[in-house]
Amino acid sequence: MSDVSIALNRFGLGGRAGDAPPQAPKRWLLDQFGAFEARPVALAQLPSTAAIAADLAHYLTDVRMQRREMRRAAPETMADPDPDAAPMRDPAQQARAFARRQGREVYSAAVGARAAAALDTPAPFVERLVHFWANHFAVSADKLTVTGLVGAFEFDAIRPHVLGRFADMLQAVERHPAMLLYLDQAQSVGPDSVAGKLVRRRRPDRALGLNENLAREILELHTLGVRTGYDQNDVTEFARALTGWTVAGLGNGPGARLAGVGDAPGSFVFAERLHEPGTRTILGRAYAQEAGEGQAAAVLDSLALHPATARHVATKLARHFAGDEPPASLVAKLEAAFLRTGGDLPSLYRVLVEAPECWVAAPVKFRTPWEWSLAAFRALGTREVPTQGVTNLVNQLGQPIWRPGSPAGYDDIAASWAGPDALMRRVEAAERMAQRTRNLVDARARAAELFPDALSEGTAQAIARAESPGQGLALLLVAPEFLRR
């Protein structure tokens, strides 16, 4: 690969039909820090987080009322109060209707807006970094209460901080309703909090207490990384510190009054009455109880600057830009920059742009389905894509957006994406996309434009010998240089 081709494909999202190739590749990448838009036009028309959360709040209220009635009618079939589980009879229908609304109207629109932003952007390197961080802090639309909020999560908690400090992104991410709901933090109650004690007294049979899911994943996935010296006690202590961090307005009635979470639906709230009192000790450091919301915030700030976090983030960034087995030299440089600057993200990106490890001529990464789809749209000059079309395409290619199936996010290695069936699907998708261009694009010229000084002889020949312009384009989209970056 030539340097221009590396800048376009490895750092960027693939060349775009009609764009002149950058003259000075490194300058072009660095200049994008000034050109990036945190809230581009494509995102402006989406429903607000408050509106999505209000719909969610209405739905949860309905479910709760239905259940109360059913309990009254038949107390022995006490329904399980989980919004995610399929409730019986009428609530099931409601859940389906709600899921359809949030799925089709909100989730798909957000996927479409994400694609549109990436196709239209003057800063494809930074857009790539947005996708990287959203995957690092993965939430999943598979959870019904999260489906509508996943887009807002990336747009509100990731985008504004992608060129800021890691600590600020971390704080924003862990306060976002999508994260609080996805990792069950919203329902976690301190056993000795005001609310915890009250409920225990009134309803000793009622399960109400700590949930350690978010605390564990923050340590394992978001900051320090797995096997980095924390233990079960640190997880539990951190979970206690996090109690009270919840989402407003998703409950109502006496429960919400008790917890003090009756504000506008969807906003982050610190509910003092859910917070476990006491000093917490995490990784050997004590955090005073007086801090309230600040107790967990202080833990996050320490974690954000921890050497293990620096190493974890450095490794993932190096893997994303320099290969599945990240070069130790690059990890060390990124780690040092992280520690030196206190997690200033543009400083890390500068290291990437300057590092020779990121500019090796042979391709270092196999494009994920999302990367491949964007690159294909850009190659074909598509600026506007039907929202449901993008959603369906990436679903079929095996990487549904914001649905990674686990809080670890999607794997960033070829073994996850280069399987036989996955390859066949790309060929099928490529043929269909190429057919839509109605033979109006000359794939030979387009190939040279997308991979300046970097097109292989074999690919050029295969395209030239194609039986139609459309078939030539399909071959370009599945050529080895197009599948990798």
Place this chain on the structure above:
Amino acid sequence: MITRRTLMAAGGAALLASPLGGTMLFAAAPTARRFVFLIQRGAADGLGIVAPVGDPAFASQRGVLAEDFADAPKLDAMFALHPALAGVAALYRAGEARFVHAVASPYRERSHFDGQNVLETGGTAAYRLRDGWLNRLLSLLPAQQARAISISAAVPMALRGAEDVASYAPSALPDASDDLLARVASLYEGDAQLHAAWESATATRMLTSDLAADNGRNAAATGALAARLLAAENGARIAMIETGGWDTHAQQRGRLAAQLRGLDSLVGALKQGLGPLWSETMVLVATEFGRTVKVNGTGGTDHGTASVAMLLGGAVDGGRVTADWPGLGDAALFEGRDLRPTLGIDSLFGGAVAGHFGLDPARTMATLFPDSRAGATDGLVRA
């Protein structure tokens, strides 16, 4: 040359069994054994699947989660099966289901991803081994039986390694034209990674293109699909099915029941689809680790240690539960919170596949679990 299209036109897989198909395929022994590894990703709650209702501490430790077992079918004096597993209960009564409890891999931390890596590689710690135990199993089998497929778009860790395996998941995309497929084949000729993947993809599509109508979205369709891939005379002998959704941190009762209903219908569809081959089949169901014994503050359970594994199928010596039961009293728990493991999952896996495929147990253990010193569990397969 038989193209994919003509195969499809003539009825797909059915044709493969015909004399015409036979010219390009090797004959399979009609009694070749089938093996399915079904992984439950997310740490399935063994205590909520096969419940030790006879343990005096069970009801008080499990609280609301114990209520599912009020009228659940009893397996023996100690254990009852979750009522959502009605089909599996019938298998148990027919002697075709065996449960192995308080079982765990050597992994003792509580990270899903590390836990799954250990479960799938067969190592003693995460990322110590680079390939999967199911892939290494292939090296022990005669070529005729050493054909494996993962029912997923990407090959999972357990099946990755030196031996070639196929992967397949139903696709709603239209099939690409034969001409394009041929040109892609020559485009990839000089590229080792893409060439190998493409060969496998086209071979698998040959076999399964008529299955694309199944969208695989529900569990029964996945079971039926697996059955078709395994039943075809020249099809796979080993399949891996990935299931997710077992990470029940909150409101476990409803969720686990729904998961188990799905598992039950998957197994039912698999049995039905395999027909007489079911008697030659073993399905191994396992998870990376179990969940806490006590219910957490949100009606769920957090990450734990030991869990339950299942062996299902006509080849299984079933109708019983294997457990050296450690007890659920507070003092008996692992690290004060989890079901204590009393059997290594490597012993179970090694014993199951060695028995099923008639392999030497010691050699099987050494190949599948090179760092383990445990022996293979005996007596899991019908004599």
